[in-house]
Amino acid sequence: MELGEELRVRLTNLVGLEILYEKALYPELEYIFKNVLTQEVAYESLLKQRRQEIHGRIARAIEELYADRLPEHYELLAHHYGRSGEAEKAIEYLMLAAEKSNQNKAAQAACEFFREALKVVESAHISLDPDKDRRIHQGLASASVDIGDIIAALENYRKAMEVCQKHGVIADEMEILVEIGWARWFTPMEREEAIRSYEEGIARAREVGDKGAESRILSIKGFYFAGLGHRYEGHKMTVEAEAMALQTGNPRAVVTTRGMRAVAERWLGRPGKTVELTEGMVDALSKMFNLNQLSGLIFIRGLSLAEIGRIEDAFAALKHGIDLCEKFGGAVHLGRLYNTLGYCYSEIHHPEEAWKWNLKSEEIARKLMEQYPMGGPIAAEIVANANVNLMENLFDQGKTEEAWDRIKSFEEESKSPDYNRSRDRWEARLDFLASLILLQREKFDEAEARIIKNLEISRREHTKKIEGRFLRLLGEVQMKRKEFDRAISSISEAILILKEVGNPRQLWEAHASLALVYDKLRRESEAREQRGAAVELIHKTANGLSDRNLREGFLNAKPIRDILARAGS
16 A cells, blocks of 8 residues: 555554564565454444545555466455445456356355345446346356255346347357256256256257257256156166267267266166266366266265275265365255265165264255255255165164154155155165065065065166165065075076176175075075175175274174174185
């Protein structure tokens, strides 16, 4: 502010009076008030006009001093110009600070900066140019999706779209169409309304000849279909979309469509393919500055890594995703990442540790349902998965009655249409656990009814992991009824399917079940062969755990000890 020597003398006096103290000497001399109340009193003692003048002078000094690295100071410039009375400058830096926050995946901060910019626009009665008008609404919409505020997202996308259509900005319109398609996936739309909205987006992309936008919207449409339980149909759309995107060579289109296909592959029971498709994609999406899609990709990659037995790789991926979401306010996938971490601990028989993460997941998702009802279906899906995980944790701890009570309670709660998203998947897991308990209670007919229902769905939708799990369980029902040949057939088929899926826990459990059937028939060599296969998978999993406590806890879990003991290992 060009105070010269006067500034040094006054600062020295204030330090001597213990009102200020030196906070830093390097890289620049920096002072701070000893007490924040002193700062507030000093600030409020200035006349409003004087305050505005000082803020303006500070802002201009920052622009001059740091002209070569202004992005580092966008937030500070937004603060000072916001209090200087220079509305247009305030709007400019608020938008730049917001876009910087979006690029850095800081969704909550981005929302606050964009909203403050809109307040200044309204209070100062400023008419924005079309580009700024579009940027401010599109940016706020994107950040709103990340925090789960779907109502605000759709409203701001609508305003951004109106600007594009009014001024004929086709490239931006196409990008907004894609983002609207993604935002609508989180909403409780009727199926017909959803299909119509995706078809309209695809038609518009074709009209202007934008294959990149067309492929991205088609992949989201496939994702929507798969999310409603039409897994095979949705998968076909994502494969078609990826092929179209590859023809365009558009990096954003390729990353989006491949991500959607990766999810669809995992839903069909091909987690190994999902891991292959997502290799390197976390880095690619990180550069595209989309927290929602990035955290979603980390979730699906982490889950798929766990399903093929790469537990420690899954831990690393999921914890990275949790850190991102917690640091930058990405609420939508946070609960999902937590319960997937819980799933990882379940896979290696650490139900007490899994319980902690799953409980946290349910808490986050229920809060999201209350805070942003419009995005309820996605939060409800997370609540459902967390609940099924918790039921499994109780069962694995031997608390069968508590698990059963939770099953019956959640079956009632989940009759709400809020829970229709991915119902086929979490309900299949709930039915599997319920069938296990019914089998223990020798209620074979009730167990078989649930098993047959899920086998029919899984075969229709080509969901291999679900089919393999229920075939194994059907074999156990048949064994209990002394239908040994049928039991051998069912469990052998389950093993073939589960080998294709590649999930170690489901495989060793299937081998152990088949060994029990051979025990009943006194076919010792065949029983020994099946137990050997189970033991090999168990030891491979244990050897993949470098953490001693995790490894020993896994090997000492009762179901694992039982298999090893029967095998004499």
